[in-house]
Amino acid sequence: MNLLTQSYPDLVPAVPELFVLTMACIILLLDLVLSVRWRNASFLLTLYTLLGASLLTLQDIGEAGRYTFNGMFVDDLLSDVLKVGTYLLVACVLVYSRRYMLERKLFRGEYFVLVLFGVLGMMVLASASHMLTLYMGLELMALSLYTLVALQRDSRTAIEAAMKYFVLGALASGMLLYGISMLYGVTGTLDIAGVAAGVRAKGVDNLTLGFAVVFVIVGIGFKLGAVPFHMWVPDVYEGAPTSVTLYIATAPKLAAFAIIMRLLVGGLVDMAGMWQDMLILLAVVSIALGNVVAISQSNIKRMLAYSTIAHMGFLLLGIIANSENGFGSAMFYALVYSFMSLGAFGVILLLSDQGFEADKLEDFRGLNRRSRWLALLMLILMFSMAGIPPTAGFFAKMAVIQAVIEAGQVWLAVVAVLFAVVGAYYYLRVVKLMYFDDPDQQRDITAGWDARLLLAGNALALVLVLPWIGALLDLCAAAIRAIPALP
């Protein structure tokens, strides 16, 4: 291939990515020049970057999928919706974390740049239509996250968590790469649509393909934090600074969903009979283990980590259904979950201050006496996580369970609901601690108005979204239809 004869690629579909990349570099450079007093400038610039990116993304939302870079990159409705969700989540993460990071002297340029590179990785992931793009996005995101966890250099737990995350992430990444290489070996292409066609040609009984699917599943399972690839989740959630936990617990879930859609559904939909069974196992064990082990946690970050594991099991239910409806409800679940998680960690962030992490369950004792408003917001968040109507969490659970039942897997729905009941215990325990126990301490809550306001919007949205739930589900279904391999 001669470089000179190659036509210049169409850059329009990738404009948001290019914008974020440019801005990340500018912030990196600016931060070197600006004095400490101007730190807020970087912060605001990061927010403006996200705002600009969302405007650029929204500009062509709803248009038919547009490929570029020789079909390696696609800009379709699925990628647009996931990207906008990511911007919104990350913007909230930044606002919630500002005071926390300032107090711990972590409010520095590296933080913003790493966050933005992570966002960039997720964006590339969401738009990947080629396995190299996909892997590149994944690694860009993962490396940023590893580094963010280690940002608090003087904290032993953070360093330990970062090391664990990195080692296990590398292992998982290697397995995913191994799976991808086998796919390449069988189909002779890295283009995802080409893989789908190759799989169809080779037939589903091909042994190498079977191996490939298993390794891909392991990679995806790690990203989601599904049992038994979940071991990193509690340690990293607990060890990382809460602001970083907040980041890890929200936007990357959308990215993980993107991998599933692009690789597993886009490329391996013909192997569904096989990966469905694997995912059933993963989902059931995740829901069971996540919900049961969360009960015996005394650290709320750790408890929420196990809750994440259980929620990812629920998300997998939608994938297992292997229908447009199922994928749509899984996407809705991913969106709703990331916003619930955002709010829950947001409350922990708001409660913590200089030298106090507010990450023990006891720290929530009697919160109602200290701040009625925050307690109410936390109550809504916990109800939503437990899946109590009329919160969005309930409708998300209902949608995936409905999809599973439509797919004929009634027993799976029954198991999921039973463990959701077990799970309700630890969510409601937080509510009980807040409302029925006496406060241990009288620390003032020093959170800023911006974070308080945003958090209120965040939590209340989970209830107020009620009239638009149908519309959101439709949007998710429409986004799913963008995947070419689906019938």
Added chain:
Amino acid sequence: MQTVYLLVPLVCLVPAIIAGLFGWKIGRVATHLLAISGVALACGLSVWVFLDVLAGNEFNGTVYAWGVTGGIPLEMGFLIDRLTATMMVVVTFVSLMVHIYTVGYMREDPGYQRFFSYIALFTFAMLMLVMSNNFLQLFFGWEAVGLVSYLLIGFWFQKESAIAANLKAFLVNRVGDLGFLLGIALVLMHFGSLDYAAVFASAPHLAGQNVELFAGHGWDLMTVITILLFIGAMGKSAQVPLHVWLPDSMEGPTPISALIHAATMVTAGIYMVARMSPLFELSEVTLNVVMVIGSLTAFFMALVGLVQTDIKRVVAYSTLSQLGYMTVALGASAYSAAIFHLATHAFFKALLFLAAGSVIIALHHQQDMRKMGGLRRAMPWTWLTAWIGTLALVGIPPFAGFFSKDAIIEAVQLSQLGASGIALVAVTAGVFVTSLYSFRLLFLVFHGRTRMDEKTRDHAQESPWVVTLPLVLLAIPSVIVGFLYLEPMVFGNFFGEAIQVAPAHDVLGRLAEEYHGKRGSDLLLAFLWHGVQGLPFLFAVAGLIVAWFLYLEKPDLPGVIHKRLGFFSRILEHKYGFDEFNRFVFAGGARRLGGLLWKIGDVRIIDGGLVNGSARLVGWVSAAVRQVQSGFVYHYAFAMIIGLFVLLTLFLKL
């Protein structure tokens, strides 16, 4: 006109809500003015509706559709016919009297506004009950009056006995209501509708149909339904053996005894059976049962009245006995006579209760008749009206009770049902007993030597006008409704289509034939002449004479008789041991069973095994799995590799 129908209950409900929620704010005077004007308006409108219905404008329709569930519409509807209109007038009139009376009776009570709120609410609920055109609303009204009754029996909630009494009323009514509810459910199941008109229209087609309650045992459907409905009536209208709550309900304030536990609520069962006459007519078994239960109540409860010393309890047992008379009339298919007696009884029994209440306030809440006597001079109005009420109750012509009671006795005489023999004996003998206890009360309270202490005697004086005015206003209908309405209600087809009687049971039709061709005053005179010659009248007079002899001429004699007939009087004093039986078998049994279930079922199996056991299991598993999370990164990696191998071995088809 529909607006008027709707207004009648609403003008009672609105004051109830305002008095209940804002009574503390608007004060006593505003509260009673509001409540009284509301009920007065309802009474006026009821009279208007009554006249309108007499002019031929009946109504049956839905006012408000509440919802549809399982294809069954749940609706608020009114059925306004002569039966309903009669009940409306009786209810609102007595209620109005009681409202006025309350102003005087409850003057010093701290719960004044609450009381008005309750009685206005009661009037609303009772109106909803009688105006209903479907079973659902009937049940709503039924339960609502039960609720208010419960609240009012326990009105003085600091009093231990009042709380026990309202609990008792609640529990006993539960038994009746369960039967009632089952009856309604059966109706719904077999008729597919809760609307009166639809049910009554298809009732003849379902007559003779069998229903299998237990495998292999067929029961006549109509009998089952009507017996169940009648169990409801037994609870509400206090028929043996579900009567035990009514005497205790006298723990409530006296106006309540008059309004709820004598004149209106307790007659809801009678009204319901009369309303359901198209169903009851289809089962002779039920009619016999009704008659037997009624006669037992009529006679034996009257006997208990003889030994009571509490003035209100005497009247309460008298109420039980009179309800028994009405039930007997229902059993004899003389529904019109039952409603006629219901109406006259409402007036004279409310009058007697209010008169008793007047005495009670004059004596500063002294209720023991042994400590009264000679009040005639101090309380002339009360005395006079009490006499009128008593004469009406006993059935001395031309007072109202004579006509209605005589009509019942005549009807029973003409009935050809198997139980009519016992019933006739019971109701006829009952007249003597009624007369005896009534005049005993009258003589002990108002005549003879006074047995009060000096202080009470000096303070005893006539009650204020708000108390005596209702007495006078109630005394008037106690005298006149009898001869005014005898002809239309008993001989004429007053209720028209509302009450249906099978030709074989039409005792009132046969009675009318005996007075064939007589109308107006001729008929009245004939009926009077016939009555005066009959046994019941002789018994009534005999009762008067015996009472006079025992309690005025030889006041020491009752004590001697009491001792001689120790066994019988002990039975009567223990009220045949119903309370003891219930306490031992039902209350004790329930407690023992409950204790057993609690200790074994609840504590051991449910709490110990299911609840705590499952929680402990989850907690144990949780703690165990937590140990797997060792913190060593090689353990984690190992878990991932294991996971990989599990997936490979399980799902790879080699």
